[in-house]
Amino acid sequence: MQSQSQHQGPVSLFDGYPALEGTFDEMFEQGTARPPFARIAQLLSKMTTDELARAQHLAEAELLQQGVTFSVYGDARGTEKIFPFCLLPRVIAASDWAQLEKGLQQRLRALSAFLDDIYGEQKILAAGIVPADMVLGAAGYRPMLRGIKPPGGVRIHISGVDLIRGANGGWMVLEDNLRTPSGVSYVVENRLLSKQLFPKIIDAARVHRVDHYPTRLAETLRSVAPSIEGDVNAVVLTPGPYNSAYFEHSFLARTTGLELVQAPDLFVDQDKVFCRTTRGPKRVDVIYRRTDEAFLDPEVFRPDSMLGVPGLMRAYAAGNVALANAPGNGVADDKAVYPFVPAMIEFYLGEKPSLDQVKTFVCMFDDDRKYVLEHLNELVVKAVDEAGGYGMLMGPQASSDEIEEFRRRIIAEPRRYIAQHRVELSSCPTWISEHSSVEPRRVDLRPYILTSREGPWVMPGGLTRVALKRGSYVVNSSQGGGSKDTWVLKEQQ
């Protein structure tokens, strides 16, 4: 790439691509495309910056026109924004994917076994593999659910496991999202844009399709119906159009053909769930709920709340309705439980973990806390029960005031915090409109895993989130992150 410009050849898109020091760039190594991506890089490099700017503009206009947007909280005018999209794809080699797929399935099997155990016999606590006080004290642990078996035996129907790559390019799990992970609609929509913008390149690249996700989702939901008599009525439950992820809820309902309901549309009679329709009550068998579990049933979780469906948990406990995902999953994706997932894999499956994860210091343990408090300026500190890039300290970039604030918080509530060394997240070539140039930006990957009665299935793709701000490590959309289409390459024939 760089050599071309030295020879005064035609200017290529990636000329002078400024790789980040100490960072693994996924597409280029010392100015040359990595072998699996050589062809794609060559095809992309033929595009001019003008063409790219035009395509980027088209893509954004298209997203806005189609209403592929999220609602901005606290905006009375009901403003909606598009999730920033970078049109340059993030490409994953077939061999990498095969390893990820295997590792994710293994992880999901272990996490499912862990939840069954925690809401059952609690053997892993008795064996002392995971500290009982930590698990039973987790905010996501729901003692009232102990002994209740979910219909179909599935608890983590839909999950999104966040993956990152470190400075050596190795993949690691950063966190598990086992409650209501969002973003899958952008995976499907981003692919539609790629097909419009780069029809020839995507054709040449031989990329796994992602548009069958909704069909698999519907099958997964139907597979866990409490009763197989008659037609299964599965619905998608949304908090409503004001929710920031409403587009996705509506997208999923449309593409699965399921009805999109809100809590007031549902009611419980004799421990059975019904929907209020123009033809009277209609029985509901499966609910893909995109509401927080605290707002599922005011009788159980939040007596002060007007939200939710009174009696829903009674119907669930009676085995008359399946909830996807099952309530109570938060105990397994708690950030303080995360360090114990490799031990779970060995305990439940008798296997070695296929996927690495980030070394984590758990502040409720004395030794870990001591280390964390001594190294706050080197560490990333996270609250165990927050997401979206909130409740977080980026030690290396923080002011001394911020560091002292976190020191106080950790001492006050050690159970709430964990810490990790900052990972030099891998970078991908990213179109930066303000500079009209391609620059490296850091990325993560959220693949989506559907688990039916038959076990986990990994969608061949995922949401690549990219930290669009120069120098940023935070990919969350609430913190200036965007997304990319993720191309998982097929095996060479």
Added chain:
Amino acid sequence: MISRVADHCFWFGRYVERAESTARMLAASVSLALDGELPASGVWRPVIVVSGEEDEFRSRITGGNDEHAAWGDGEVVQRFMVWDEDNGVSLARSVTGMRWNARSIREVLSLEAWEIVNELHLWNRGDIAPVSYAQHRDDYYQHIRRNTQLILGLLRSTMLHDEALHFVWLGVLLERVSQTARTLDVHHWAFTNLPSRHEVVETGLWLSLLRALSGGDAYLKRSAGRVSSEGVARFLVAERAFPRSIAYCVRSAYDRLCDIRPPDAHDLPGGTTLERLRVLDAWVVARTGESLSGPGIHDLLTHVVDEVHEICGSLGKELLGG
């Protein structure tokens, strides 16, 4: 279908129809004002009265003064009817309402229809619409009309013809009955009480009214070119083949509701509304045999507007989860 979804379908239909009829009414009024046959307040005041926002306009725009110049100021009236966010029936509010309801049920609408709804909304809120309004008023109204018509056409040609579409059309038709009835009522009174009656002027006025309801050409075909107040009133009330006449809209609404809730499905909700709509249809049919001139027309139209109001309320209670 889910009652809340049916409610959004119904209101989506009403807002689409309302946006179209408001744009049409305003464009026809601009044209009428240019003819210069009527005093300005005779052109613009009826627009406010038909919209049902006379009290709002009086108190907020004219300071309670019935002689205020604003009643005859086309620019003031149009601004009120197009951009005023506090006027519940302004175009701005109708387009926002249409889009809000569509967004609440976007998985129910066809993607093509949703995209046009969203584009119209973004256009009307964006930078282009105010420029179009300021510089090419007629283009502005035409843009609204064409897109609302496109939406209704797309719904018909791309959606399942099932309950969701029936509820949308029920909204369109009931909104349209009221619009036709109120428009005819207000103008019938104004035109038959002109200070000096002149046949050419009167013909022009009736044709303008028909244009406001998209019925100019259709009327002339039916009447072989003869324009009379009785003829126009009969056409707008009783012409079965004209899709904006009261008789057509009431009958079609009844048919739609029969598809949703068949007359013999006694175990399903909606029976009271269906019966009320059936009675209104029979009543309208009976009236068409009578004379449709003089003060009786006002009573007829008032009855239609009141009944449609009651029917919408009953529909809300029985079927829309109200």
